[in-house]
Amino acid sequence: MPATSEASPDVVVIGAGLAGLACALDLLRGGLRVRVVEASDGVGGRMRSDRHEGFTIDRGFQVFNTSYPQVRRRLSLPDLKLRPFTAGVVVHTERGNLRFTDPTRSPRRLAELLPGRLASARDLLALGLLSARDVIGPVGPLKRADDRTTWTALSAAGFSEEFIEQFFRPFLSGVFLEDELETSSRFFHLVWRSLGRGTLCLPASGIGAVPAQLAAGLPGGALSLECPVDRLTDDGVLLTSGGEIAARAVVVATGPAPAASLLPGLSVPASRTVTTYYHATDGPSPLPEPILLTDSARRFLNTCVLSEVQPGYAPAGRRLIATSVLGDDQPGREALLRAALAEAYDTGTDGWELLTVRTVGDALPAMPPPQPLSRTAAVGGGRYVCGDHRTTGSVQGALASGTRAARTVLRDLAASI
Numbered sequence: 001m002p003a004t005s006e007a008s009p010d011v012v013v014i015g016a017g018l019a020g021l022a023c024a025l026d027l028l029r030g031g032l033r034v035r036v037v038e039a040s041d042g043v044g045g046r047m048r049s050d051r052h053e054g055f056t057i058d059r060g061f062q063v064f065n066t067s068y069p070q071v072r073r074r075l076s077l078p079d080l081k082l083r084p085f086t087a088g089v090v091v092h093t094e095r096g097n098l099r100f101t102d103p104t105r106s107p108r109r110l111a112e113l114l115p116g117r118l119a120s121a122r123d124l125l126a127l128g129l130l131s132a133r134d135v136i137g138p139v140g141p142l143k144r145a146d147d148r149t150t151w152t153a154l155s156a157a158g159f160s161e162e163f164i165e166q167f168f169r170p171f172l173s174g175v176f177l178e179d180e181l182e183t184s185s186r187f188f189h190l191v192w193r194s195l196g197r198g199t200l201c202l203p204a205s206g207i208g209a210v211p212a213q214l215a216a217g218l219p220g221g222a223l224s225l226e227c228p229v230d231r232l233t234d235d236g237v238l239l240t241s242g243g244e245i246a247a248r249a250v251v252v253a254t255g256p257a258p259a260a261s262l263l264p265g266l267s268v269p270a271s272r273t274v275t276t277y278y279h280a281t282d283g284p285s286p287l288p289e290p291i292l293l294t295d296s297a298r299r300f301l302n303t304c305v306l307s308e309v310q311p312g313y314a315p316a317g318r319r320l321i322a323t324s325v326l327g328d329d330q331p332g333r334e335a336l337l338r339a340a341l342a343e344a345y346d347t348g349t350d351g352w353e354l355l356t357v358r359t360v361g362d363a364l365p366a367m368p369p370p371q372p373l374s375r376t377a378a379v380g381g382g383r384y385v386c387g388d389h390r391t392t393g394s395v396q397g398a399l400a401s402g403t404r405a406a407r408t409v410l411r412d413l414a415a416s417i
Helices: 018-029 069-074 107-113 121-136 140-144 150-156 161-176 185-197 209-215 256-262 333-345 395-416
Strands: 011-014 034-037 049-052 055-058 088-093 096-101 200-202 229-232 236-239 244-246 249-252 271-281 292-295 302-305 319-326 353-365 378-380 383-385
Touching (some): 018 395, 121 185, 140 185, 150 161, 150 185, 161 185, 161 292, 161 302, 229 256, 256 353, 271 333, 292 333, 302 333
Parallel strands (some): 011 034, 088 292, 249 383
Antiparallel strands (some): 229 236, 292 302
């Protein structure tokens, strides 16, 4: 990669999340001088991990999907030391906990799908047809299909209301971060495709290892941490510290609120908020398997014993449980959640230690139909924008948005020479 001149970059990228890092790397490969400025003390944006009392704490429960094209293009998966979740889910219902696993990956668990447990014969047939189209078929028709709410699409696909309420709503609420199934059906079908084609995993050192690996590809001097931007100028960016960086182009690769502040008039979607409670216990694992547990009563989005997925997330002899809920933390909410977890895990939770609570405000953009799968990167006047709020809210979406922004910048700067 070319050396980066700190004094006179061609492009300033504001934000070192996935979109900003992908954009910067592609600009560097295109022969431009790039400076990445990040307001916080580390890369990754919302995709970060911390060490807390010997535990690995991701900033909100996140999973890593190996099927995304941008992931396969940009990352060395062996270096992440990934370990998988079970390809399925345990649903807590009034009838107890019911398992629903992918029979193509766990044929020995086929009996769990027998009609009368969680799904009827009609629902299993509808699921097979849906999965065949979404997972095996070409992606083009999914992107071009008429857009509607996910609830409408599932009903039209032949699923019973009971199965939607018992399985799809609790599971997809944790994916969409909304529990009305009002998210774009286009996005749902793309998510279902990625789930069927990939494996959900966690890196050994936490989800923050993903952006860290990308950032390691930047040359020395290209990245400045704790370097917030006050505003854009005619010549580049003005830092909060008072310094100014001149550049031919500026890419705003922040979350939606900062992007709208730096680029007045930019339209940004509403955002979903999620809060994750991290509990620890010294006792036996409440669920000795790396699998998600959802709740048909919708008292929480999902819960998981993270140390069953990656043992290094917890000190030896201890267990780490992550449970996510919609919205902010509120007084008394953890006590109610603890009672719901005792019921769902069928174990006492009074002795569980609350390690920490993490709330993520702009965790995911709202994606009601009709939902464009991408938005233009160029804002005008040498200014550009990227991020998951410019596309579908996912790792793939963020990386693809950064890729698109870099391609646009390279085209425009080449045309201006």
